[in-house]
Amino acid sequence: MSTVDQNQTSQYRQTIIIGSGTAGLSAAYQLQKLGCKSVFILEGSNRIGGRILTEYLDKDLTQPLEMGACWMHGLQENPVYELAQRENFPSHTGTILSFDIGTCVDEHGLQISSDLHHEVDEFFESLLQDTRDLFEYQQQNNTQISSTSIHKVFLEKFENFVNLNGGDQETRCLKLKLLQRRFDQETGECGCQSMEQVSYSEFGSYQRPKGPDMEFPCGYSTLIRFLCSQIPQNWIQFDQFVENILWDQNDRVHITCKNGNVYECDYVICTIPLAVMKWNYKSLFTPPLPTWKTEAIQKMDMGTVDKIYLFYDQLDFFTGDSLAIVYDREHDTLDIKKEWYKKIFLFQKVYDNVLLCWITGDEAIFCEQLDETYIGDTLTNLFRKSLKNPSIPTPTKVVRTQWFSNPCAKGSYSYVPVGASSWQHIQDLAKPLIFNNMSRVFFAGEHTHTRYYSTVTGAFITGQTQALYVAQQLISNNDTEMLAKANTDDFTKIQWKREVEPP
Missing domain, CATH: 3.50.50.60 (FAD/NAD(P)-binding domain)
Structure with missing residues (x-):
């Protein structure tokens, strides 16, 4: 009809x-x-x-704030990168973004050693590579394993790893918290609510051109x-x-x-x-x-991946380029109304006075409805507690994305x-x-x-x-x-x- x-x-x-x-x-x-x-x-x-939306801090358009897409994933034989080079797109003065951890603490202010979070990250990366290799093996041999989630497989393998290399009880607990942080980070990479949703057998189907990730000029x-x-x-x-x-x-x-x-x-x-x-x-x-x-x-x-930008007069309280906070939580269970911020897996300094943090899934959707001042106050309390500094100021401005609320996205x-x-x-x-x-x-x-x-x-x-x-x-x-x-x-x-x- x-x-x-x-x-x-x-x-x-x-x-x-x-x-x-x-x-x-x-x-x-x-x-x-x-x-x-x-x-x-x-x-x-x-x-x-x-889903590309760039705001700028200056009139000359040299200091971008990406509200949507920000990376070229791989540069070799990447037509987008080749176009930028061919047309001589201008460069900019922003910080190159990455998910690399600088400072790492738990929400109570305990400093976590770089050796510990690097150990967990390296093991997690090895599991990711295994899934890519598995997918390519399936493609070459025309086989298919039964469908299950990344979360289930990785958790089982990580628990075996911790049983062999866990250390004392406190160290084991920290490693599990770091694992959960990596799961949350991976939801940002995949664009999902939880890694329980993502197919283990199909994870390696995602491919990128070779070379590093790079912000678009x-x-x-x-x-x-x-x-x-x-x-x-x-x-x-x-x-x-x-x-x-x-x-x-x-x-x-x-x-x-x-x-x-x-x-x-x-x-x-x-x-x-x-x-x-x-x-x-x-x-x-x-x-x-x-x-x-x-x-x-x-x-x-x-799924939904949102960004929150926090503006300050100065960032004296923030050392290095990034801060990861790990939380007390049982895997993917959160009381969203009270603990939505625990889905944030990384804070990054993008300019001398601007922090960026990432939030995904249902927590991101919930955050889209919150008042921006309330968001700033909540994250300030988190900083004061986890960095053991009661003098940390509230941000002068908070800007967040709302991709789920956008009817065209x-x-x-x-x-x-x-x-x-x-x-x-x-x-x-x-x-x-x-x-x-x-x-x-x-x-x-x-x-x-x-x-x-x-x-x-x-x-x-x-x-x-x-x-x-x-x-x-x-x-x-x-x-x-x-x-x-x-x-x-x-x-x-x-x-x-x-x-x-x-x-």
């Missing part, structure tokens, strides 16, 4: 992209290079960037501004939150927005985040999605949970909707890349990939301009290697 009011007027474009995040702008950038002119980008909010919004500058500005339509995609019509795809606007097109590139799809897919698509697509949406998952990035298959379900997320033997609705975004999911790189590559598929459809339909463009280097030497062949 059509959701389009026959009395409504509609606007037509050959291709419509839903979303102006990295994937959407990357797709538009590629279509522009390929000579496409009839394009709209429907953006549900009033800004471009999606002058903030990731530099990438967004560049991509936007390469396309006609009248392509982007703001405040167009898509409510329905009618995709089984003989003539065109019909798109209805929350404000009542209706658009028609031949092809759609949908970059709606996985979490938004999970909330809305039943009403978003008419007719309903095929079973394989709904199963992929249901099986895969996406509903979270941060995707992961492969227990019971899901990266190869099957992520590929199914990426497969187009086909009507009358023609691909009509294409899907892009970090959640549609089988190896680089959760990253800007994955979003960038899939946006360009789907743009190429659309261009191939236009060629097959004898679009004269596209046929001419197909003979140029821009098309035949497409920059980024496709993950799979076109459907």
Whole structure:
């Protein structure tokens, strides 16, 4: 049944992209290079960037505060990094972020030796490497172990490790607290509530280009501004939150927005985040999605990772670049209303007067609803207690992100949970909707890349990939301009290697 009011007027474009995040702008950038002119980008909010959002401490845009994505994960053969180098993006004066621990204390002020937390970290890293090796072994030998969680496997192995190398009772307790801190840190890496949700057998499916992680020069919004500058500005339509995609019509795809606007097109590139799809897919698509697509949406998952920035006149009380605090808690059980802050796994100095801390999952969602002054007061009390310094001042300002509360995001990035298959379900997320033997609705975004999911790189590559598929459809339909463009280097030497062949 059509959701389009026959009395409504509609606007037509050959291709419509839903979303102006990295994937959407990357797709538009590629279509522009390929000579496409009839394009709209429907953006549900009033800004471009999606889950990239950079604020700046200075007018020259050299001191970024990343509210969303911040890292390029691996630099070798990373198309995002190569683009930044090729276009000579400016550098910035910020601190290079890492999850390395500097000072480590427990919440009562006990200093924990670097040897102890390095021992736990090294063992944890060895377990992570084992899971990557296991995944590659499964791929090479076409085998599959039973589905269980990272948390269960690691906890069992760590308890065996502690039984052999634990030391006295106090040391054993500290090691278990440090393990829990690493589990919490890993939820920040994965974008989940708990490592009990993350598949052990699929963990190694996530891959990154080789080389170190690096902050994007002058903030990731530099990438967004560049991509936007390469396309006609009248392509982007703001405040167009898509409510329905009618995709089984003989003539065109019909798109209805929350404000009542209706658009028609031949092809759609949908970059709606996985979490938004999970909330809305039943009403978003008419007719309903095929079973394989709904199963992929249901099986895969996406959680919330938020940041809290604390501003001070000066940071005399904070020594070094980072502080890790470990807490008294039983594994993943927390009284969220009273202990939400115990999910924070690291405090980092990002500027001389600014601290950044990370919080994930249900605790992050709860924190999004709290008053910022209350957040600052709670963390000040934590600092005073754990650093044994009652004179630590309250922050002059607190800025926090609210990615779950954002209706265009509903979270941060995707992961492969227990019971899901990266190869099957992520590929199914990426497969187009086909009507009358023609691909009509294409899907892009970090959640549609089988190896680089959760990253800007994955979003960038899939946006360009789907743009190429659309261009191939236009060629097959004898679009004269596209046929001419197909003979140029821009098309035949497409920059980024496709993950799979076109459907």
